[in-house]
Amino acid sequence: KAAHNGVVACGEYGEDMRDNIVNEQVIVNNMQSSLLRGEFLVYIQPKYELMSEKIVGGEALVRWLHPQLGFISPSRFIPIFEKNGFIYQLDKYVWERACQILREDMDAGRPVLPISVNVSRIDFYSPNIVQVFEQLIEKYDIPPRLLELELTESAYVENPQQIIEITKELQRKGFPILMDDFGSGYSSLNMLKDMPVDILKIDLQFLSDSDKEDNGRGGNILNSVVRMAKWLHIPVIAEGVEKQQQVDFLRTIGCECVQGYFFSKPVPLEVYRDLVGKGFSETPLPVHLGPEDT
Numbered sequence: 001k002a003a004h005n006g007v008v009a010c011g012e013y014g015e016d017m018r019d020n021i022v023n024e025q026v027i028v029n030n031m032q033s034s035l036l037r038g039e040f041l042v043y044i045q046p047k048y049e050l051m052s053e054k055i056v057g058g059e060a061l062v063r064w065l066h067p068q069l070g071f072i073s074p075s076r077f078i079p080i081f082e083k084n085g086f087i088y089q090l091d092k093y094v095w096e097r098a099c100q101i102l103r104e105d106m107d108a109g110r111p112v113l114p115i116s117v118n119v120s121r122i123d124f125y126s127p128n129i130v131q132v133f134e135q136l137i138e139k140y141d142i143p144p145r146l147l148e149l150e151l152t153e154s155a156y157v158e159n160p161q162q163i164i165e166i167t168k169e170l171q172r173k174g175f176p177i178l179m180d181d182f183g184s185g186y187s188s189l190n191m192l193k194d195m196p197v198d199i200l201k202i203d204l205q206f207l208s209d210s211d212k213e214d215n216g217r218g219g220n221i222l223n224s225v226v227r228m229a230k231w232l233h234i235p236v237i238a239e240g241v242e243k244q245q246q247v248d249f250l251r252t253i254g255c256e257c258v259q260g261y262f263f264s265k266p267v268p269l270e271v272y273r274d275l276v277g278k279g280f281s282e283t284p285l286p287v288h289l290g291p292e293d294t
């Protein structure tokens with residue numbers, strides 16, 4: 001598929017961004033120069049409050065648009081970068097872009113909503129990851145609550161003690177911690193017991209294959225997770241919402257926030273800002289009332 005000056009009728013936004021089959025060696029040979037040439041783009045997928053359908057923030061998702069190779073999907077290149085360590089460089093680039101975006105919004109007097117960034121388990125092997133985040137928010141002079149950190153659930157499995165320590169430190173410094181892909185791993189409930197978590201993102205697998213009114217078995221699990229999160233006073237975001245019927249179901253079980261193609265795909269920054277302009281809410285995610293308070 002042809003790419004034109006890294007623009008490619010821009011990506012998922014609007015059209016199908018079909019994955020190019022590129023072999024691993026090609027990916028490795030091109031990653032460094034692509035980073036230098038700005039061929040990794042940061043798209044943003046809005047997160048919506050379910051009741052008001054207003055935007056409460058966005059997630060930064062990296063896109064690789066190579067002028068010759070075309071679009072390469074994150075699910076293709078991220079595992080390769082995690083294997084060879086390049087992910088840390090790329091992630092630092094994405095984190096910095098998120099900070100720049102927040103600073104621009106503040107300077108321009110636009111609404112300033114939190115942006116979440118993904119943190120790979122590999123990034124935790126860097127001894128100074130906490131300082132990296134601290135230096136970034138200092139450099140751009142933004143409050144840490146605006147830079148949310150998404151950690152995929154499976155990250156904890158590998159080196160739990162070290163990851164828990166570092167995550168707690170980041171949380172103490174004021175960075176909100178989001179547990180990503182919750183429910184996708186083996187020991188989700190155990191994680192929840194040990195890990196600092198401010199917001200839970202429920203994996204999209206619970207929403208799939210659901211044409212039934214009650215969403216079937218996945219629906220029952222979703223319902224239980226949302227209830228459990230309420231008990232724990234942790235707000236929930238459901239990922240991968242694609243259909244009206246899923247929206248209706250999530251409303252009935254009291255899920256606060258959603259992210260998914262039904263509302264918006266990940267989009268270029270300008271498009272995200274337009275969407276925010278059409279309806280946003282600056283109130284932070286609500287802290288749940290547990291059953292004892294209701």
Ligand code: C2E
Pocket residue numbers: 045060061062073074075078087091094118119120150152180181204239240241242259260261262266
């Ligand atoms: P993730 O962090 O769980 O991000 C959500 C993924 O689900 C994104 O895929 C997003 O485009 C996709 N998605 C959102 N809504 C829907 C929907 O309604 N239906 C479906 N089928 N998919 C939906 P994407 O951007 O391809 O990223 C895949 C994964 O790659 C991410 O999963 C994340 O783990 C990783 N990733 C993406 N960008 C970065 C990054 O900058 N750094 C790191 N370390 N990982 C990243």
Ligand code: MG
Pocket residue numbers: 059118150180
């Ligand atoms: Mg994520």
Ligand code: MG
Pocket residue numbers: 180181201203239
């Ligand atoms: Mg996720």
Ligand code: MG
Pocket residue numbers: 181
């Ligand atoms: Mg995911």
